Amino acid sequence: MNSTYYGRLIFELSKEGRRGCSLPDTGVKGDYAPLPDNLLRTKTPALPRVDEPTLVRHYHNMSANNFGVDSGFYPLGSCTMKYNPKINEEVAALEGFTAVHPLQPDYASQGSLEAYYTLCRALAEIGGMSEFTLNPFAGAHGELTGLMVIRAYHQSRGDDKRRVVIVPDSAHGTNPASAAVAGLKVVEVKSRPDGTLDVEALRPLLNDEVAAVMMTNPNTLGIFETDIPEIAKAVHEAGALMYYDGANLNPLLGVARPGDMGFDVMHINLHKTFSTPHGGGGPGSGPVGVRKGLEQFLPNPRVVRNADGTFSLTDTDTALGSVSATLGNFAVQLKALAYILTLGASGLMEAGSLATLNANYIKESLKDKYLLPIEGVCKHEFVFDGLADKSTGVTTLNIAKRLLDYGYHAPTIYFPLLFHESLMIEPTETESKETLDQFIDTMCTIADEAASDPDMVKAAPHTTPVRRPDDTQAALTPKVTYSDLIADADA
Numbered sequence: 001m002n003s004t005y006y007g008r009l010i011f012e013l014s015k016e017g018r019r020g021c022s023l024p025d026t027g028v029k030g031d032y033a034p035l036p037d038n039l040l041r042t043k044t045p046a047l048p049r050v051d052e053p054t055l056v057r058h059y060h061n062m063s064a065n066n067f068g069v070d071s072g073f074y075p076l077g078s079c080t081m082k083y084n085p086k087i088n089e090e091v092a093a094l095e096g097f098t099a100v101h102p103l104q105p106d107y108a109s110q111g112s113l114e115a116y117y118t119l120c121r122a123l124a125e126i127g128g129m130s131e132f133t134l135n136p137f138a139g140a141h142g143e144l145t146g147l148m149v150i151r152a153y154h155q156s157r158g159d160d161k162r163r164v165v166i167v168p169d170s171a172h173g174t175n176p177a178s179a180a181v182a183g184l185k186v187v188e189v190k191s192r193p194d195g196t197l198d199v200e201a202l203r204p205l206l207n208d209e210v211a212a213v214m215m216t217n218p219n220t221l222g223i224f225e226t227d228i229p230e231i232a233k234a235v236h237e238a239g240a241l242m243y244y245d246g247a248n249l250n251p252l253l254g255v256a257r258p259g260d261m262g263f264d265v266m267h268i269n270l271h272k273t274f275s276t277p278h279g280g281g282g283p284g285s286g287p288v289g290v291r292k293g294l295e296q297f298l299p300n301p302r303v304v305r306n307a308d309g310t311f312s313l314t315d316t317d318t319a320l321g322s323v324s325a326t327l328g329n330f331a332v333q334l335k336a337l338a339y340i341l342t343l344g345a346s347g348l349m350e351a352g353s354l355a356t357l358n359a360n361y362i363k364e365s366l367k368d369k370y371l372l373p374i375e376g377v378c379k380h381e382f383v384f385d386g387l388a389d390k391s392t393g394v395t396t397l398n399i400a401k402r403l404l405d406y407g408y409h410a411p412t413i414y415f416p417l418l419f420h421e422s423l424m425i426e427p428t429e430t431e432s433k434e435t436l437d438q439f440i441d442t443m444c445t446i447a448d449e450a451a452s453d454p455d456m457v458k459a460a461p462h463t464t465p466v467r468r469p470d471d472t473q474a475a476l477t478p479k480v481t482y483s484d485l486i487a488d489a490d491a
């Protein structure tokens with residue numbers, strides 16, 4: 001990165017009269033103006049005027065400031081940042097898919113409908129569910145949809161007073177948020193010291209106002225919940241349903257199925273478990289699956305296979321309504337389908353086991369230098385509670401920032417909320433042993449630096465273009481344009 005260039009935004013490089021691009025001829029002749037007068041510009045837009053190399057460097061350097069799975073190791077716990085195979089992109093870019101219009105008649109979009117249907121069947125097999133909808137746009141949107149299915153189920157039985165959703169204290173923040181958006185009340189249940197859910201802690205909370213219990217397995221600590229069948233029995237006896245947050249499905253692929261454990265409704269994050277690219281809030285896809293007997297509540301529209309082998313879009317009036325325009329994030333669905341078909345059943349089974357092996361390898365290699373609050377075998381991810389040696393005052397935030405200097409994306413920090421210094425590491429299955437070893441070496445180096453030069457670690461990062469933004473303000477009031485920045489500097 002050219003630092004003299006970097007400090008200067010393209011607006012500051014602007015020189016009157018320079019030009020770095022030429023626009024194609026629009027073909028519009030004369031003074032024909034297709035827009036009404038009140039929509040036409042009255043002033044020249046304040047765009048930077050630069051030569052072509054400056055323009056190219058601007059975009060090139062911006063792209064290089066963006067960290068992704070293709071730039072380096074990205075052990076962001078809970079997010080499953082696995083490699084995105086490029087063949088998925090090729091499949092999703094096929095013209096037969098990209099040129100289809102959402103309102104095209106069924107007979108003219110059979111290939112797309114078949115792709116949707118095939119992915120639904122594959123997910124039903126993987127999840128042990130009866131039927132899936134691919135319409136929700138993200139995991140959180142899937143949670144909302146799934147909870148709406150659960151409400152529709154209770155309402156169909158005239159059981160309208162069930163408005164409580166029970167979530168463990170280790171739950172991802174989207175669980176209680178989705179319940180609230182669905183108009184339900186959240187009750188938290190405490191985990192055992194090992195992070196798993198205690199059926200005895202749950203029993204007293206179960207009554208005729210409970211709509212559902214939401215769980216993820218393995219839980220957010222990467223620990224496999226062994227008591228699900230017993231929990232499901234207690235929940236079902238109380239008349240409530242079991243919701244599976246499928247964000248952690250990766251290690252279970254082809255090994256265990258939520259439907260067989262006793263879950264009634266689940267979502268899957270295609271952008272996590274099924275390798276489609278994500279970051280910065282999208283693009284996602286959160287298909288929702290239901291067990292037998294709940295299919296009629298899934299949102300409209302649905303894709304059905306007719307007796308003659310053709311496919312149709314249908315709406316049913318038992319459905320909870322619709323949750324998205326047409327069929328959701330179709331390009332993301334195609335990438336996930338390509339991934340599933342490329343790996344096949346045996347490849348998917350291997351993915352989960354390798355992800356688990358990689359996580360345990362890092363955990364065991366680092367547990368002398370980092371505090372491991374829960375011993376034993378984890379699944380695809382695990383959580384350290386900061387450095388083992390707390391005397392230096394170096395925090396999880398400092399370690400995360402120092403990792404940036406070494407060219408890594410930081411792990412997830414301060415989540416789950418069960419520990420003060422959570423550092424949540426998920427390597428995924430797609431990293432080589434050499435990459436894992438390098439990361440382990442770097443984590444050891446940082447632990448040593450924390451002991452020998454704590455102030456340097458506390459001042460990290462030292463090499464990134466932006467050093468320590470205010471995380472909260474960056475999310476709440478982001479400065480996304482040059483004039484935002486100028487306004488800020490002038491204030």
Ligand SMILES: *Cc1c(COP(=O)(O)O)cnc(C)c1O
Binds near residue numbers: 139174175248269286
């Ligand atoms: C990522 C995640 C979610 C939310 O999924 P999005 O696709 O980000 O909306 C829910 N639960 C867990 C455990 C997650 O890791």
